[in-house]
Amino acid sequence: MAPPHVALFPCSGIGHLIPFLRLAATVAARGCTVTLITLHPTVSAAESDQISKFFALHPHIKRLEFQPLSFKKSKFFNEDPFFMQVEAIGNSVHLLDPILSTLSPPLSAIISDLSVASSISSFASDKSISTYVLVTTSARFFSLMLLLPKLAALSGIQENGHLELPGLGPVPISSIPPPMLDSNHFFSAVINSNIPCLSNVKGILMNTFTELESASIEALNSGRIVPDLAPVLALGPFDSFEFEKAPNLPWLDEQAPESVLFISFGSRSALSRDQILELRDGIEKSGFKFLWVLKANKVDKDDKEDAQTILGESFLERTKKQGMVIKGWVNQDQILAHPAIGGFISHCGWNSVTEAARLGVPVLAWPQHGDQRVNAAVVESAGLGLWAADWGWGGEKLVVGDDIAAKIGELMLGKDLRARAKEAKEIARKAREIGGTSDGFLRLLAEELKLQEI
Structure with a gap:
């Protein structure tokens, strides 16, 4: 039986790219064929440098370069160069459909950035390709993202107020980024447009571990945050994709x-x-x-x-x-x-x-x-x-x-x-060892990917 073929699609910014690179190396080490979709051009030089270094260290991982359409100003407020590229990617995802369809061997699964999850899961489901979403923030903040429709109605609350949210306890209003409460801001719009698909994906992958965020992970997987959410798999903390060495300092x-x-x-x-x-x-x-x-x-x-x-x-x-x-x-x-x-x-x-x-x-x-x-x-x-x-x-x-x-x-x-x-x-360390909580979630993911090939 051929190994499962998994594509990973990170969005703009080094904060999104790094966990995808680390997960790609981990999934490849578990016996999967891996294709990493990379953006061209990148916003920052650091992204370009890290991508080059990654493929030099992991030549067995395939690279698919993707150039999104040029950014066109929308009705949403968006002046952040990284968010502008995310918006351009979202408007270009349909171009990936025919490209991914020609990959050999055929894809078993796509691990998508949350920012494009809705579009990716839509065309992947038409081709019976499983979709996973890698969320690049904490489980605690992800819980707030899931509750954004409710949070948007609270924008008039005084800044010194608190929210009591299930599984999270009190969260100060002042800790919620203002753009998240502004329906005209792209940050809010991209969350709102992608959260609904998370009940249909195969799983939600996170670079965290149970012992660090036990209350939030339990609340997410018990349905207390939102019902019908796909299983949250806490796989972290991710190892570096590079070989261990001391910095040249x-x-x-x-x-x-x-x-x-x-x-x-x-x-x-x-x-x-x-x-x-x-x-x-x-x-x-x-x-x-x-x-x-x-x-x-x-x-x-x-x-x-x-x-x-x-x-x-x-x-x-x-x-x-x-x-x-x-x-x-x-x-x-x-x-x-x-x-x-x-x-x-x-x-x-x-x-x-x-x-x-x-x-x-x-x-x-x-x-x-x-x-x-x-x-x-x-x-x-x-x-x-x-x-x-x-x-x-x-x-x-x-x-x-x-x-x-x-x-x-x-x-x-x-x-x-x-x-x-x-x-x-x-x-x-114990979470990532054999028998640890993160290792258990990673084994579950590996088994699910192998089942796609049966």
Whole structure:
């Protein structure tokens, strides 16, 4: 019997691409034939670089390059370059139908990004191809997405109010991204248009694990969030698709164990110039060693200024023994795995949260937009880190250097916090081992895919 043939289709942005690459490598390792659908062109250089690296490391995985139609402005508010590409993809999915029909061997299943799930599942079902959806956020935020029609009616609630949601407990209104409550915004529209198909797909795959989000996963699978939802399979935390190796950073190799603070706000978040300067001052005042991935523009292709121009030559000179500033893409997974890293200032994109959990690094959560405040609540409730909730959304207020320095000290000197992060690492390891919760879900997925071939 031929192995099942699975296609994976991620949407725009490195935060969506990375979990798809990791899942593609995992599914291929389980004996499936895998085709990865990649976008051309990508919005960011980081996406293009990661795709090239992935296929160099995994030549047995097939590549299908897809060029969506040009973006045309719709009635929805959409000025984010990544969302603009997602909207263009959604308007172009019909072009994939004849292409996928010619693949050999024929497809057994498609694992789709949530952003295009409705269109993919529609033409896949006509061809008896099973559809799975990979959701790239936390189970907690996904639960909110499922309840969006109800949430939209709550837009007039005062910001200091709370929602009591099944399986989630109280969720502050202030943690729900404003675009999600705006029916004229593309972020809200793309959720609303794709949620209805989730009762018809074969399964919903998530880069989380039961022990990290037990209440949310149980609520999703019990029907308490919404009835008739497809089974949620918590497969995470996903392993890196690259072979384990140390980052090429000699300075980091020279530092004492757990002595360095790692600062990164992900691939789509850029602090304001004023906030970058306050963060600079807070890092220096804290006195801790640091490795800072500096980003001044949302899209990396537009990020032209060097660190000296942004931070000032005097800062770099004063702190040359204290720390290191990097402009450009880094392999965050490899840095977090380095024994010198003792803490992580993060925007709490979900990939960053799961990497910190898998590698046992305590987090200082500083959410900027989207799902990140809800994810920060997961970090805090799981004991994986701290969340300065009064700092608000990114750009909502200017957080001063003294406050940042104080939180850095709390993070880096917190022995109990570090111990809890190490416990999370051990729990994540057990979840992925044979007999663990995530391994069980992965085995179930593998068996389902094999059944498609019978």
